[in-house]
Amino acid sequence: MTPSVVPSSFRDPSGFVFTRDQELLRQVDASWRDQYDLLMGSGLYSALVEARLLVPHEEVELSKAAGPDAYRVLRPERIPFISYPYEWSFGQLKDAALITLRIQRVALVHGMSLRDASAFNIQFRSGRPVLIDSLSFEKLPEGKPWVAYRQFCQHFLAPLALAAYRDIRLTQLARVHIDGIPLDLAAGLLPFRARFRVPLLLHLFLHARSQVRHQADANQEGSNGRRTRPFTSQAFRGLLDSLEKAVTKLTWRPATSPWAGYYTEADSYSTEAMEHKQQLVEVFLDRTSGRTAWDLGANTGRFSRMAAARGMHTVSFDLDPAAVESNYSQAVREDETALLPLVVDLVNPSPSIGWENHERQSLLERGPADVVLALALIHHLAIGNNVPLERLASFFGGLCTWLIVEFVPKSDPKVQVLLASREDVFPGYTQEGFERAFGARFDIQAGEQIKDSDRVLYLMRARDSR
């Protein structure tokens, strides 16, 4: 079968990632031979893999190469779900930043250095961040500063500072600026008090000024050819210490969240209703089969954990950064390996972006999942966002094989709240209308009313599923 190069893997002249016969492979080109051998021979690879900082790979036969000049072909361990920085919670981005600095420290000890510090090179594996690009290392250039410094500041420090000092929603700027948030933009958006943190003053404000001041110099003499005093190993260490301090001190604690207490509020579910709902979800999950689950509108991940407990790699989506932060904190605290919380607004999910609109995949391109949970969600989409039931059924039909979905009728207090501020232009939003719309795409295998509630929980199987 012809190999297919992964669309995001075209910038690197030292190799590329491709798929062949369902296998994910990485070609190392002959031009990168010395650097790759140093990675493996210096003990850096083993040290990083042992510390769970780098995704492990195995070398496979050269005949699997996808292009000329192959030196090695690697089969990296596959990450179950590729996520992007603009989908991470504050804690996830912070952990990814810290692990990047930690990897750089280990690399320096082995005489190598990261040549890029892209947040896209970090992925979540078994619940923890890990570097996925084994070709990111080069021999430490003698006396030269860190080539990835600017990228680190743009990909990590700027969005973290903006979230901590201004607004968590500004992390979404990473969607627009695929190579990180420009430092002049970040400096302009940050409040004045951020300048009183010395590491931020240095790495964001003065760094941004320096970029502006020297932008004309780029035409005269390239940065690599510039004659400057050598960058000592102590300076390197000081730089990493300072960056680490900058990142560590940044915190974000949500003041209030409209969603984080959803499942603990008495007006959402009575104790009896919640217990029955949990039982039903467990029973329905046991009737499904598959290896992957997406919990849409997962809140803090209560039901996601039921899927994860059954061995399914579960991605737990919610639009509320506070709920996702809480979900991630719990996953880290309890060392949960099958759960990945992410911030995604289903009404405007992550698009495909970058070169030719293919560099980073849209959310839907990263599907389908075997099982989708859509609990306490439909009324927000149908009434809160005017999405017709037929379109919802079509959306879910293309997304999964199994669907566990909760219908929340108009009589429910939460729907009443939604209808209080808008005209009821949803005559078709009834249980019958819901079953008719979803029945066109799914076999409805079970439907049961949740005790002490008007809500109904369904188990459905997509008609055209495998």
Place this chain on the structure above:
Amino acid sequence: MRSKSPSIGWFVLVVLCFWLLVVPAANAYVDPGTGSYIFQVLIGVFLGAAVAVKVFWRRIWGFVTRKPVGSTSSRTAGPDKED
């Protein structure tokens, strides 16, 4: 009688603050790498010196408390915990 030096200090601080208040916009089409490179070399001198001072004091402190240098602290686990 009031000394003049504090007011000069405040003046410098205020000027510095206003200078830092606004970062001019960069031309998006120009590679900002040159400025990052030069800036890194510049701050590297100070950050490197800070590390040297830290290591020096740690050695003094280790000598006084009879602790080996490497045992005082480490930032991260793994092979990078040297001082």
